[in-house]
Each structure stands twice: as C-alpha cells, then as structure tokens.
Amino acid sequence: MERSLEILRAAAKTGRQVSFKPLLDQVEVFQDWLEKPETWDRQDGSRTRRELLARYLLVNVILDQGPDSKGVGLLLAQVTNALYRREVRFLHQPEEFFQELGIAIDHIDSVHTAIKQLRAEKWAQDNQSRASRYNLFMDNARQTLSYAVFRWGVPLALPLVLDRNLAEEEQRPSVLLNYLRSYPSAEVMSWRLKDHHQYGLGKAIGDKAAHLYAKWLIHTFPILLDPQTPAWGPFGFEVPFDSNAGRVLWRTGFFLEWATLQEYIEWKVVQPEEGKGGTDYIRVTNIRKRKSERAREIPDLWQAYCNLVLDHLCAGRRPRKVEIQRIPLALLLLDGSGTPGELDDGLMYIGTHFCFNRAEPLCAECPIHHLCRGYQEDRSLITNYRT
Ligand code: SF4
Secondary structure (H helix, E strand, O other): OHHHHHHHHHHHHHHHHOOOOOOHHHOHHHOOOOOOHHHOOOEEOOEEHHHHHHHHHHHHHHHOOOOOHHHHHHHHHHHHHHHHHOOOOOOOOOHHHHHOHHHHHHHHHHHHHHHHHHHHHHHHHHOOOOHHHOOOOOOOOOOHHHHHHHHHHHHHHHHHHHHHHOOOHHHHHHHHHHHHHOOOOHHHHHHHHHHOOOOOOHHHOOHHHHHHHHHHHHHHOOOOOOOOOHHHOOOOOOOOOOHHHHHHHHHOOOHHHOOOHHHHHHOOOEEOOOOHHHOEEEOHHHHOOOEOHHHHOOHHHHHHHHHHHHHHOOOOOOOOOOEHHHHHHHHHHHHOOOOHHHHHHHHHHHHHHOOOOOOOOOHHHOOOHHHOHHHHOOOHHHHOEEO
C-alpha cells in the first residue's frame, strides 16, 4: 500500500503544479467575468453566469472525445464566438442553435477546416498518422449535419427541455444547475446525466466524459463546489481515468499492486497481443466495477473506502468489496495528501508529456520516475503494453 500511496502523492503534487482547463478564456461572452467567481451568481441576460459556464462545459465535454483535445477546445470557442457575433445566443437560448442550424453548420465546417490546416501536420507527426486523417467529428464521421445535431444538439437540448418542463419562473436562470444539484452527489449526477430515463444524454456521453464533467464542475472551476458538503466536495466524484492516466498507473505498477495480471487478463483490461505491433493492449475503462481482494483486507483502507462510498460518492448501501477504480480516491482520502482532481491532472500531465504510448517514453525526465516500477525494475511494463 505504501508504494501505491507514494505514486499517488507524487502524481497529485505534479497535478497541483499544472493546469488542464478547457479554453473558456477564449470565449468572448465569458471574458469580463471568468476570473471573478464571486460574480457568477449574477445574471447575464436571462441566465446566471454560472449556468452559462455549465452549459458551455457540457457541450465541451461531449465534443472532447476526438483525437485532439486542444483542437476541440478551439473549435468550440471559435464557433461560439462566431455565433454570438451573429446574435445566435445559443447558450442563453438553446433553441436558437436549432432555429439557425444552417448558420451553425457553416461555422462548424469553416472553423474545422481552419483548425485542421493549423494542427493536422503536427498531430500526424506526434501520432504516427497522416494529416489527412485529422478529424474532430469523431467516430470517423465527416458529416457536419449529424455531428452538429447529435454532439452539439443533445447537450443543448437538455437545458432547453428542462426549461420547458421543470422550471418555476425563479428557477429558469439556473435551470441546468438546479437539475444537476438535485442529485445526492456529483458522482450520482454523473451517472444520471447519462442514464436518466427522461433527461439522460445516452450515447452522446460516455462514463468517462460524464465523470470529466463532474471534475470540471467541482475541481477545475468552482461551479458546483460546496466545500461544506462532502458529496459536492473534492471527493464527491470518481476520477475519470482516460488511457493516458491508465497507462501511467499500469507502468508504475500501481494496478498490479491491487490485482494479478491473470485477473486483468480475465477482465479484458489486458488483451494479449491486441496492441500495436503485437503488444498487449490495455483497455483502462474495463477496470470499472472490478474488485480487489487485497484492498479489502487492509483495515485502514477499507474504513476509508466505506467513508468514501457512503459519505462522499453517496453511491448506495454499505459496500462489501473494494472497486479498483476507487482505490486511488480512498487512499488519498486516508492520506490527506491530495484530491482526485489533482491526481487526475497529474496523471494526465505525465501521460501526455512523458509517458507516451510507445516503447521509449521520456522516463529520465518524468517527475515520478524514482517511484516507477516499469522504469526502475521491470521494463516489460513499458515495452510490452499499449493503451
Ligand atoms: S518513469 Fe517512464 S514509464 Fe514510468 S510513469 Fe514516467 S514516463 Fe511512464
């Protein structure tokens, strides 16, 4: 356990020194008040500033599933600016996006082309691909209409429908936020955002993106943060492990401290010879809900885990087993050395700046190399796996 804790402490410390933020500072409509959270409850037209940020981030998190996060951020910011300049105020009044769909599609197309010209060559070099394959529309889809209606339209439809169905007049300025806050915790909010029978976004949002949204609203921007209420505090949501974070946790030996290689193979977290060049492929998302017998046998960790599940995540009845994806949170809660948001920022930073998805990452420069089992003891953890 001590070794795992040291890895988490070091990654969280790294996370406190870096910043992974959506590009809100490039959105003209936010510029006068973005850096003044104390003013976010004031209204900007018909909505509170806090509500407008939450709406924008919901669209952002759904678009942010393509190959180039920064490119996605630029696309959203520039299209938003262009639409607002034409008086299509789609964050304030989402119906305007649908009424002016033709204008929206034109801007999405032209901005996408400009961003591709700027970023595709570099992206192709970094990813050993061809510039012509650069496409922010995801799923290899290149049809702007379906992209606009599905990826932009679904998250904009949520506040639109809530506005029509739920809101008392005085609730309208923050109708999305009131809906999100109606859940017992940020974690439960992230589940229902996807699967609520009436308002769920379904296939438009994955588990990882729903958790990233919770992280943005609690950790990255204090939009829903309530430090006095554990369920809406820094431990109120699970870390949205992506492949970069998962790769770091695998190579450092963190995951192998909590289950065996054989178990990871059975769960299809490790898929032998399915990776690039015949390496073993690691599918981090398959770790969700998998249990660690080892963790259950450590009394302090078990106590922290129960506390996490019952008081912070509000994720149901008293647990009987320890889910592996929650172990980092329980360890940090026990240790008090960092928060899940800091940890995720640190893992993302290490994964995207040093721990590249190839056989020769930049280990010598990596801030946690002194703790990394792949670097210090067993190079096969680096060379034999890809995410
Ligand atoms: S030391 Fe190397 S393998 Fe280990 S986390 Fe850092 S970059 Fe990755």
